[in-house]
Amino acid sequence: MTMTAYNGVPIPSFMYGTAWKKEATTGLVLQAVEAGFRAVDTANQLIHYEEALVGEALLTLAKQGIGREALFLQTKFTPVNGQDHRTPYDAKADLTTQVRQSFASSLAHLHTDYVDSYVLHGPYQRYGLGAADWEVWAAIEGLYASGKAKMIGISNVTAEQLTQLCARATVKPMVVQNRCYASLGWDREVREICKTQGIVYQGFSLLTANQGVLVEPEVRAIARRVGTGVAQVIFRFAMQVGMLPLTGTTNPQHMAEDLRADRFTLTPDKLRQIETMGL
Numbered sequence: 001m002t003m004t005a006y007n008g009v010p011i012p013s014f015m016y017g018t019a020w021k022k023e024a025t026t027g028l029v030l031q032a033v034e035a036g037f038r039a040v041d042t043a044n045q046l047i048h049y050e051e052a053l054v055g056e057a058l059l060t061l062a063k064q065g066i067g068r069e070a071l072f073l074q075t076k077f078t079p080v081n082g083q084d085h086r087t088p089y090d091a092k093a094d095l096t097t098q099v100r101q102s103f104a105s106s107l108a109h110l111h112t113d114y115v116d117s118y119v120l121h122g123p124y125q126r127y128g129l130g131a132a133d134w135e136v137w138a139a140i141e142g143l144y145a146s147g148k149a150k151m152i153g154i155s156n157v158t159a160e161q162l163t164q165l166c167a168r169a170t171v172k173p174m175v176v177q178n179r180c181y182a183s184l185g186w187d188r189e190v191r192e193i194c195k196t197q198g199i200v201y202q203g204f205s206l207l208t209a210n211q212g213v214l215v216e217p218e219v220r221a222i223a224r225r226v227g228t229g230v231a232q233v234i235f236r237f238a239m240q241v242g243m244l245p246l247t248g249t250t251n252p253q254h255m256a257e258d259l260r261a262d263r264f265t266l267t268p269d270k271l272r273q274i275e276t277m278g279l
Contacts, residue, residue, distance in 0.1 A: 001013040003244050005175060009151050011151075012072055014262075015040070015246045018040065018248070019048045022050060023050070025049075025053035025054060025057070026054070033057075033066060036255075036256070037259065038070065038072060039073075042076075044088045045088075046086045047083065054109070054110060058111055068111075068112055074175075075115055076119040076121040076155065077098075077103065077119070077120055077121060077136065078121040079124055082121055088106075096135060096136075098136075100139065103149075113148065114149065116150045117150065117152070117153060118140060118144075118152050119152070120136060120140060120153070121156065122155055122157070126158075127161075129164050137165065144171055152171065153199075153200075154173050155177040156177075156178060157178065158190070162193050172199070173199055174199060175201075176202065178204070182209075182278025185276075191241070195242060202244045203238050203246065204246040206234050207231055210278065214231070218273055219274065222274075226264045226266075227264075229257060231254065236264060237266060237271060239261065241271060
């Protein structure tokens with residue numbers, strides 16, 4: 001199954017996230033692809049990701065007959081305020097140069113000449129968009145125009161910021177990736193903007209940010225009724241309300257189980273129950 005943004009590029013409807021995997025990254029990406037994942041998310045940010053180790057997995061997969069074209073690769077440009085001293089670009093350079101250097105570094109890490117999706121890891125400020133955001137976005141638009149990034153997007157963005165970006169950008173984002181809290185209506189406001197604009201909404205931390213929901217008796221009852229785990233109920237909920245979920249599980253059994261979340265359907269009343277559970 002795939003989802004498609006307004007520019008017509010399809011994305012597999014479930015994505016494997018590689019944050020916080022450290023030296024285990026290569027092996028876990030191999031396990032995820034073996035389980036059936038065909039979309040992998042990473043970032044050029046050594047605090048939380050080992051992008052080069054994702055690349056090592058890709059080399060192994062190619063030898064196994066799973067070529068680059070069979071996979072959807074998404075990586076990110078992370079501003080200086082999200083990096084430690086190991087920036088993948090000259091931190092003193094202008095922002096356009098930083099984006100280009102980071103992108104070139106990502107291509108080298110991933111042993112490829114293009115990425116399927118390139119994402120700004122987060123705006124430079126908490127409220128609104130400033131000059132730095134517009135300069136970086138213009139540089140990312142340039143990568144899209146070059147054909148080396150098939151889609152572009154933004155992460156950790158508010159509804160206000162996304163509205164501004166869609167209104168003023170030469171090329172509006174095709175993907176948004178946000179942490180998704182049940183207590184905030186599963187990021188409903190941003191999801192609604194994405195739906196209106198034809199943007200694919202990617203939800204992360206669906207489990208880790210919502211531990212309280214996972215132990216709700218109603219969710220456990222739904223899981224028993226459909227014969228699955230509570231995690232799969234949450235992932236299926238996410239899919240049915242229009243999200244592309246990410247999972248970062250390190251358990252091969254859970255990888256396989258998560259991919260089977262599309263084999264059952266939640267009724268409209270159950271969807272409403274889960275969507276309002278944390279409010």
